[in-house]
Amino acid sequence: MSAKSNVTVIIPCYNDGLYIMQALNSVLKQTVKADKIIIVDDGSNQETKKVLENIKNDEVTIIYQENQGVCKARNNAIQLAKTDYILNLDADDYFEPTFLEKAIDILNHNQEIAVVGCLVKTLTNNRIDREIKKPLGGVVKDFIVKNNGIASSLFRKQCWEQVSGYDENMKNGYEDWEFWIAILKHNWKMHIIQEPLYTYRMKLYSRDKNAKExxxxxxxxxxxxxxxxxxxxxxxxxxxxxxxxxxxxxxxxxxxxxxxxxxxxxxxxxxxxxxxxxx
Structure with missing residues (x-):
């Protein structure tokens, strides 16, 4: 991979063998390539492990841990990253090919921006829904009532260091919401690209749904x-x-x-x- 992007992509994976290759390929097909992709197997079942074992790509590192949750998985992987920018991606979702190119450009030219996300398409029963989700981004005030960002965003590693990483106490969800507040309260901003460059998969059971209910x-x-x-x-x-x-x-x-x-x-x-x- 080209080292010019200054990006490490982090993909935590827990029993997502059916979807991980679509997520990974969406990163490999970016118009600007990431320096490194780290997949964290968070104690998945054997079916998922078999899929991961078949990934043969020098651009991809796979690390294995006992099931400790998404916060621990992200923190463990980000610690290994040697780039200034980190891109999160959930293993059952995927990006459009131009996301990284556009997001990197925003961080490179706007020193007050810590995080870049985008509008979101949702995938239900393998069909793209008509409604586009439109997070607002903004400053910390915009996040105290609800999460106005998305978990799968590009951010500065220095911000992760500044807040001591993801809060590993938040095992039941909303960890990305808390993470954005922790960052933005240090006078950073979040920018939202006004294009649906990310697809979120709706599933019958999900961690997000369990957290809300x-x-x-x-x-x-x-x-x-x-x-x-x-x-x-x-x-x-x-x-x-x-x-x-x-x-x-x-x-x-x-x-x-x-x-x-x-x-x-x-x-x-x-x-x-x-x-x-x-x-």
Whole structure:
């Protein structure tokens, strides 16, 4: 590979033998080649291991670990990277060929930008959905209510070092959301390329879906307290936005029984208590 890109691609893989080759090929076919690709097998099943063992490419390094989660997998791989830029890619998703070329150019010419993502296509039952997901990116204030980025983005390794890597306590999800807040609160920005250059695969079971359905409140609370100074600085914005979202949910038929509405009420109750106690 050409060393000019200054990029290492990190692909954690856990039981994604059906999809890993599509993800890998989307990196190999980039118009600007990465310096190195590191696949981390996070304790996958034998079917996936067989797929990985058949990858014979000098541009690809495969490391194996017992199942320790995506944060540990990413941190272990990023530690090995010798480039200034890191690109995350989930093993069941893929990029369009021009993503790296466009993202590298943005980081090279904008020193205030730490992270570059893009608009997102979704793949459901092997069909591309019509709706395009449009994360906003921006500054840390834009991330305190919801994640306005995507996990598979290009970022500066110095930012990973600055925040001591991914938080390995976040085993149940939302680790990328917390990672972006940790970076952006140091006065960095995230840029979103206004093209759908990334495809996210919707599956019947996914870590993202499990996080939202089973751990949403606890994960949000963890992020809140870990970055409490950010939430204090933007408290009125945060509380007002939660009130607005809860009001919208209340106006929707049967919303009072939805998970989102119940979680929203729990968070608002917590916010009110936080404000009253003056913490």
């Amino acid at each position: 089973n751990f949403d409140y606890d994960l949000r609370k963890y992020i809140f307290f870990k970055h409490i100074e950010v939430y204090k600085e933007h408290f009125e914005f945060y509380a007002t936005e939660l009130l607005r979202q809860n009001s919208i949910m209340k106006s929707i038929k049967n919303a009072n029984n939805s998970i989102e509405y119940k979680i929203g009420n729990r968070i608002l109750g917590f916010i009110k208590l936080f404000k009253i106690n003056g913490k």
